[in-house]
Amino acid sequence: MADLIPCDRQPGWGCLGAGLVLLAVAAVVALLASWLMLRLAGIRPAWQVAAVVGLLSWLWGELSDRAYAWSAPTAWLPLTSAALFALAAVLTAPRPLSWRPRIALLAAGALLWPLSALVGDHRADASRRSELAAVGVPLFAPDVAGYRIEHPITDTYGPWFGFRLWPKRDGVDTNDPNGWTVHVTVAPVQPSFQPPTCDTIDLGSTVRGTSCEQVATDTWRTVNPYSLFYFVRREGFVIVLSTYGKHVTDADLRALASTLAVRDPDFFLH
Known part of the structure; x- marks a missing residue:
């Protein structure tokens, strides 16, 4: 980052502060861009869907970290993005026929939190076990x-x-x-x-x-x-x-x- 922005010579938090500011700006830009695209597509209320997508994206990132699944194939990105927008649309529907779909989705999200940790522990152990077996020296x-x-x-x-x-x-x-x-x-x-x-x-x-x-x-x-x-x-x-x-x-x-x-x-x- 210091090659693009001379943040290492700035007072205060330096490159860390610059990185946090860039993250905040990126989040705001992504929120505004999502709102604009949803509105042009005729989805109402666009701002609620965009806000919930932002929260769901953060949650998805946390679940991926906990599940030790950072290297998902790039081809999955359109699918996961579409799924997040569809889920946000369901959760923010103005007049749902029933609250049951929302409750079921929220319950599934709550269950994913401990499940992702279990999956992450298993994947981390499997990865470390493979590294140990392949190191080339007796353990x-x-x-x-x-x-x-x-x-x-x-x-x-x-x-x-x-x-x-x-x-x-x-x-x-x-x-x-x-x-x-x-x-x-x-x-x-x-x-x-x-x-x-x-x-x-x-x-x-x-x-x-x-x-x-x-x-x-x-x-x-x-x-x-x-x-x-x-x-x-x-x-x-x-x-x-x-x-x-x-x-x-x-x-x-x-x-x-x-x-x-x-x-x-x-x-x-x-």
Whole structure:
């Protein structure tokens, strides 16, 4: 947007403010254009239909987001637009024969709200499950009893796979992710992974684990003032467990490293 409008140099909200103004202007223009087309087509009362179409369009967008269905085919756009206008015409009919059609339509719209969330959760899980299955590295993970898994990430070009663990115990400050989370990353062994130099990937960032000491079979550790890394080599891959705070201890990471195993994609979706 800054290439078209020099919004980044404006005081106040900058590009965000300009974007909100453009959205408001677009909504008003769309409302006026709809009213004009309906009036020219002889539909009365045109302004009520246009206003309800605007509300229904917003509702349709919200339902699409909740249903994880942003990539509907472009060919559907005329059909959905026609359906929204037809629905608005029914809801705003001046002298309906019965209120039952309106009540039925409103009830259907109310049911679509929770249904769209269920569909969205299912589609999101299916998409993430497919990404995990296709990442190209084994899905190593520790026993997560006492933790919850957050933000599984896949990178098929690396390839690498990772996620974060939050401790499930009293006193955990969720506003301090760097102090409390454990990062887990699985990536192929790098040529430069030659202990005591443990070069590898930590959630997409290159880590140069200098002076890593061996603490168990195929397991090394690097301790820094504000970070702690465990490197576990398995089957041509390195699993990195890292933390960047003082709340997760060496004993915590050692216990997690000792329970590493290949997991099913569904393991990361709960």
